Amino acid sequence: MQHLYDHPEGLDPPFKGVYEHCPTSKVFTEVVAKKGDVFVTHGMLPHSHAPNHKHYARVITNPHVNLREPFNLNRPDGDYVSHR
Numbered sequence: 001m002q003h004l005y006d007h008p009e010g011l012d013p014p015f016k017g018v019y020e021h022c023p024t025s026k027v028f029t030e031v032v033a034k035k036g037d038v039f040v041t042h043g044m045l046p047h048s049h050a051p052n053h054k055h056y057a058r059v060i061t062n063p064h065v066n067l068r069e070p071f072n073l074n075r076p077d078g079d080y081v082s083h084r
Contacts, residue, residue: 003018008073
């Protein structure tokens with residue numbers, strides 16, 4: 001995502017230009033979960049809905065996580081692991 005790379009300071013909604021690649025994408029991957037699976041994904045991951053054939057409620061939670069300080073994605077040594 002060149003648009004995100006070009007803005008290391010971050011973006012505010014509505015994230016203009018971030019999803020422009022979606023209509024021309026050719027490769028998609030379906031992710032099917034089983035009971036107990038957990039997926040940690042980027043908050044801007046494009047996704048779609050699927051029919052609920054089992055007719056019971058599906059629940060998704062989006063817990064809000066606050067960082068103590070902003071990510072530093074410009075480290076010359078490439079060390080992105082927190083040592084605190």
